[in-house]
Amino acid sequence: MKGFIHNYTGNGKGKTSAALGLAIRALGADKKVCLIQFLKNGEYSEIKALDKIQKVFPDQLYFCQTGTDRELLSEMTKKDRIAALHGEELFFHLLDENAYDLYILDELNTAVHYKLIDSKRLIQKIHSHENHGEIVITGRYASDDLLNEADLVTEMKKIKHYIDKGIEARTGIEM
Numbered sequence: 001m002k003g004f005i006h007n008y009t010g011n012g013k014g015k016t017s018a019a020l021g022l023a024i025r026a027l028g029a030d031k032k033v034c035l036i037q038f039l040k041n042g043e044y045s046e047i048k049a050l051d052k053i054q055k056v057f058p059d060q061l062y063f064c065q066t067g068t069d070r071e072l073l074s075e076m077t078k079k080d081r082i083a084a085l086h087g088e089e090l091f092f093h094l095l096d097e098n099a100y101d102l103y104i105l106d107e108l109n110t111a112v113h114y115k116l117i118d119s120k121r122l123i124q125k126i127h128s129h130e131n132h133g134e135i136v137i138t139g140r141y142a143s144d145d146l147l148n149e150a151d152l153v154t155e156m157k158k159i160k161h162y163i164d165k166g167i168e169a170r171t172g173i174e175m
Contacts, residue, residue, distance in 0.1 A: 003101070003134035004151035005126070009109055009142035012156030013174070019104045019136045020046055026134075027057050031101035034062045034094055036087045038111040038139075039080070041067035045172050062100070066090070067107075076114045084116035092125050101133045109139030109146060119145050 006022075008015040023033045035050070047065070054061045066087030068079045087105075094100060111117045123145060126132055137146060147153055169175045 002131050005149055006134070006136040006152040006154070007109070007142050007146055007150035008136065008138045008154050008156065009140060009147070010154075010156035010158075011140055012158040013161065014156045015138040015140075016046065016106050018154065018156075019106060019138050022136060023061075023102060023104060024053075026102045027053070027060055030060070032060045032062075032099065033057075033102045033104070034091075034100040035104040035106060036063070036091055037065045037067065037106040038084050038087050038117070039067045039070075039107045041065045041069055041083075044175050062094075064090070076116060080114075081116045084111045087111075088117050088122065095125065095129055095132060098129070098131070098133075102136070103133055104136045105138070107139040108137045109142040111139070112143050112146065113139075113141035119143050122146075123149050 006019075008018050020035075023035060026033050042065070047063070050061065050063050054063075064087075066083050068077070068083050070077075070080065091103065091105060095103070108117065108122075112119045112122075126135065126149075137150070142153075163169070
């Protein structure tokens with residue numbers, strides 16, 4: 001059965017969190033879940049939790065980060081492009097293998113926005129698989145073609161955020 005394409009975008013908090021909530025639900029239903037984080041590399045709390053969850057679901061959960069060690073707002077480099085392309089190729093390989101029921105491509109919208117990934121090639125590859133699993137794409141700056149391709153689009157809109165008062169990201173809440 002062909003899965004749907006979700007896109008969680010916008011400038012508000014909760015895109016990755018929503019995708020991870022879906023991953024937990026899928027694991028609870030004995031589905032196989034793949035999470036590829038683009039532009040992220042580090043000891044985020046969700047990675048620590050996924051390490052623990054993987055011990056319970058060793059054959060159902062795969063996750064990796066395909067980002068470089070970088071400052072959040074620094075310019076993209078050739079290393080960032082290579083890392084993003086590695087994540088894309090990994091996704092294409094797993095899609096070819098029909099290995100998972102749910103694919104979460106975290107921060108892929110952002111990677112496309114910064115021209116690290118070609119959205120048209122991505123869409124073409126997804127279309128080449130008649131029975132792909134559910135695909136969730138997250139990140140700010142979703143391109144029109146990825147939004148048009150999605151079956152479900154959720155925009156997280158910031159109304160108010162304490163970061164605007166100078167409060168830094170907190171472990172276990174934002175990171």
